[in-house]
Amino acid sequence: MDVASLTALDRAHVWHPYGPMPGTRDPLVVESASGVRLRLADGRDLVDGMSSWWAAIHGYRHPRLDAAVRDQLDRMSHVMFGGLTHEPAVRLATKLVEITPSPLRHVFLADSGSVSIEVAIKMCLQYWLSVGRPEKRRLLTWRGGYHGDTFHPMSVCDPDGGMHSLWRGVLPEQVFVPTPPAGFDAGVDHDYVALLAALVEENADSLAAVIVEPVVQGAGGMRFHDPRYLHVLRELTLTHDVLLIFDEIATGFGRTGTLFAADHAAVSPDVMCVGKAMTGGYLSMAAALCTSEIANGISQGDLPVLAHGPTYMGNPLAAAVANASIDLLLDSDWAADIRRIEAGLIAGLEPVVDLPGVVDVRVLGGIGVVQLDHPVDIALATKATVASGVWLRPFRDLIYTMPPYVTRDEDLALITKALCAAVAAG
């Protein structure tokens, strides 16, 4: 199909993320992708500074990942998971248990990050129901978060900043504390801790769990906080009989410099969600992991099962590529790659630090963010990055990059140059 017909049909029929219908802007048509480059239908190549929404950490068409999918395709692409099991899923679950904090022992394979958050919340609510405390069914979180677009995850997204404010009155009402004070090295603000403690204590009888993105709040505003707040949350939740959920969907698998963001603080949650980079960006799969205490609690209830079972649960193709992606990551010196990318981002974003309109430039691991004092003009910013040979996707007042870990220094320099161009344009 030629590009004009394709974009016309796309505009007429295809919803895009957070998009109007019919579409008002023509998306770029990608014909193929390889390494860190997207090949557009018009022949242009763009270096991908987004890792396809933070998932394609090894780049595109990686030979080991391609081989894993092909090999699995020759055996079976899918079988139902009810009453059946298979090696890719068992290996994946075992591997996830091995590499995540040790009290996490049981794995629910979900079809997307949002669904894994639904499952994590369901695990916590059902745990309290099963142990005879049905009144514990609310969640506490800090503002500025993002946990997905299905309804329960939406209820713990930032209530003002995101698009989910539309659903006030429809969503379950959760308890919000202010956004954690900014800065990975900022130290712990005692007034903030006191406020957190007061709200957890005050609501403990009705709280099932505290849910947060550890260390980096991603799509809610690309903010970093001090990992010591995770200790604070762990102590408060233990003291007040509240469970703790870490959403590592964006931060997991090395992005912040440790394998999981919780590792910065050596804190173990009761439930943890991973997704995105788990399959190296090949197929949609996520997981909710929980402790034996939660699993045992659920198993002693009137309904002694976790009542959740998506059709494509444990999909063998996704599990096979996830196994290959995790092995590839662990076989590489990923931590050195992240340190190299971090240094490149700090150096490459230096030129915009003092520009008018720039409020903050922050870098942590493989994440580089420029925050403006006004909403980004997405069309102008995108035009500038594409003209620089780079794909970025700014949102709100943020222009940022999360490049694949395999991005070489020359390509990283292209990304930061393009980001600076977008700042100047947008």
Ligand code: PLP
């Ligand atoms: N949680 C976090 C921290 C995320 O960043 C995202 C997606 O950006 C999600 C949950 C939702 O994941 P998915 O888009 O796979 O449903």
